[in-house]
Amino acid sequence: MTLSETRPLIRLRGRSIMALVLAPEVPLNNWLAALDAQMERSPNFFDSRPVVVDLGGVPREQHGVAEFLQLLERRGIRIIGTEGAHPAWAGIEAWGRPLPASAKPGRPIEPPEAQSGKAAPPPQVEPAGPSAEANTLLIDQPVRSGQSLVFERGDVTVLGSVASGAEVMAGGSIHVYGTLRGRAIAGLAGNAGARIFCSRLQAELLSIDGVYQTADDMPAKILGKPVHVWLDGNHMKISVLE
Amino acid sequence: MGKVLVVTSGKGGVGKTTSTAALGAALARSGENVVVIDFDVGLRNLDLVMGAERRVVFDLINVVQGDAKLAQALIRDKRIDTLSLLPASQTRDKDALTIEGVDRVIAEAKVKFDWVICDSPAGIERGALLAMRNADVAVVVTNPEVSSVRDSDRIIGMLDSRTLRAEKGEKIEKHLLVTRYDPGRASRNEMLKVDDVLEILSIPLLGIIPESEEVLRASNMGSPVTLNNPDSAPARAYFDAARRLKGELFEVVVPLDRKGFIGRLFGRRVA
Numbered sequence: 001m002t003l004s005e006t007r008p009l010i011r012l013r014g015r016s017i018m019a020l021v022l023a024p025e026v027p028l029n030n031w032l033a034a035l036d037a038q039m040e041r042s043p044n045f046f047d048s049r050p051v052v053v054d055l056g057g058v059p060r061e062q063h064g065v066a067e068f069l070q071l072l073e074r075r076g077i078r079i080i081g082t083e084g085a086h087p088a089w090a091g092i093e094a095w096g097r098p099l100p101a102s103a104k105p106g107r108p109i110e111p112p113e114a115q116s117g118k119a120a121p122p123p124q125v126e127p128a129g130p131s132a133e134a135n136t137l138l139i140d141q142p143v144r145s146g147q148s149l150v151f152e153r154g155d156v157t158v159l160g161s162v163a164s165g166a167e168v169m170a171g172g173s174i175h176v177y178g179t180l181r182g183r184a185i186a187g188l189a190g191n192a193g194a195r196i197f198c199s200r201l202q203a204e205l206l207s208i209d210g211v212y213q214t215a216d217d218m219p220a221k222i223l224g225k226p227v228h229v230w231l232d233g234n235h236m237k238i239s240v241l242e
Numbered sequence: 243m244g245k246v247l248v249v250t251s252g253k254g255g256v257g258k259t260t261s262t263a264a265l266g267a268a269l270a271r272s273g274e275n276v277v278v279i280d281f282d283v284g285l286r287n288l289d290l291v292m293g294a295e296r297r298v299v300f301d302l303i304n305v306v307q308g309d310a311k312l313a314q315a316l317i318r319d320k321r322i323d324t325l326s327l328l329p330a331s332q333t334r335d336k337d338a339l340t341i342e343g344v345d346r347v348i349a350e351a352k353v354k355f356d357w358v359i360c361d362s363p364a365g366i367e368r369g370a371l372l373a374m375r376n377a378d379v380a381v382v383v384t385n386p387e388v389s390s391v392r393d394s395d396r397i398i399g400m401l402d403s404r405t406l407r408a409e410k411g412e413k414i415e416k417h418l419l420v421t422r423y424d425p426g427r428a429s430r431n432e433m434l435k436v437d438d439v440l441e442i443l444s445i446p447l448l449g450i451i452p453e454s455e456e457v458l459r460a461s462n463m464g465s466p467v468t469l470n471n472p473d474s475a476p477a478r479a480y481f482d483a484a485r486r487l488k489g490e491l492f493e494v495v496v497p498l499d500r501k502g503f504i505g506r507l508f509g510r511r512v513a
Contacts, residue, residue, distance in 0.1 A: 141402075142444055144395050144396060144398050144399030144402070145392050145393075145395035145396040145399065146366075146395075146396040146399055146400075147399050160444065161442070161444070163392070163395045163442065164388075164392050164395070165392055165395070165396065166395075166399075179441075179442075181442075
């Protein structure tokens, strides 16, 4: 008789999370004071957000880097790793947790001003599926009335139409290969370079980086046409693609 | 195992109940075993359109709550014996429906019948969601006007996300049934054209039911239009739609009422 042992199955899953990157500058004391001032204005900004400390800007001869990281943690900043740490620094091994070299640098985020008492927004739920790796979300069916599609990390491409009463929001640009009848909101997280493209414009609202136009504002001669929408300063420009 | 079909629309008054009765009777006349279930708890109408309002003893809520057996609540049609009705309760509301109860009733009905046709209430709330929950096939009833089309679009989105099939990652078969279509008004641009509706909703067309007083007359007689006047234009359109539901493929045309000389002269039919 053989004894069959039931071994627990180890499951591994890939997951991506959004981390804030703090890049301290020397002199560290001045930088800490500036950070304190910032945290006073928006006390909950770092709540439950993972933080990576980029030490690339700290010179090699700097002393007390490990203690400096401790000071950051004491302020409630959750350090999940460091970048650019120099192995010669005393005590840095404990904080080393270096990130894989392939980690992308990310782009600057403006800390909110005077957001006192307001809770930090909940962490974003990452969309599942293979498209989550690329920074484009591909939707191969129509977006129906009442549906709201939000993709903060990049562009959205819709192969069908976006119905009246539906909305598509993207951190980057929005491409609609069908008719855009609902709302398209591009450049969600403050990206003025985002653009909107659609093969037929019947939109209820277009917005890029907070600048918006409703259907009433759109010139009648472009309705029903394939268009390209972008921002020129604070002005929304729409041109017909032909 | 029978197929579960939901007749839905989002908007009220577009012809869900009329279409449920007409399609149910048309399928039953072709030899299929059909039950039509009224999910509009509190505002039941299907019993009236089917002419069975005086024969209701038990209803959907009684079966859902286990107070009556399905067989006790079913009302067999007097004209076609392969057609049955499970009426809604008029005295209760949609909160009396439970998910487990509805699932059990549908599962039981699927064993007994070839087609289980669920007549959805208007709206996008509990009643409509429970009516579509178990569906394999959906008939989306739409009038050729903008508010109906947008509501149908909303319902199609819910069919793709809130049904059991969608939750399992399977597709639900969706068909568009355009009702109250008036070719004259459409050609004068007083009504959306069918092509425009199809372009917006992008689901296959099951049929176009022309606007006709025959529909109202049949309702008032308590008879599905496909039984009351099988040769009328709306009835022929419903018969064609029923054949397409059974998988036949043929071109969609809008049948027209044949008007006599007197009718043409006065622009309406002599009653």
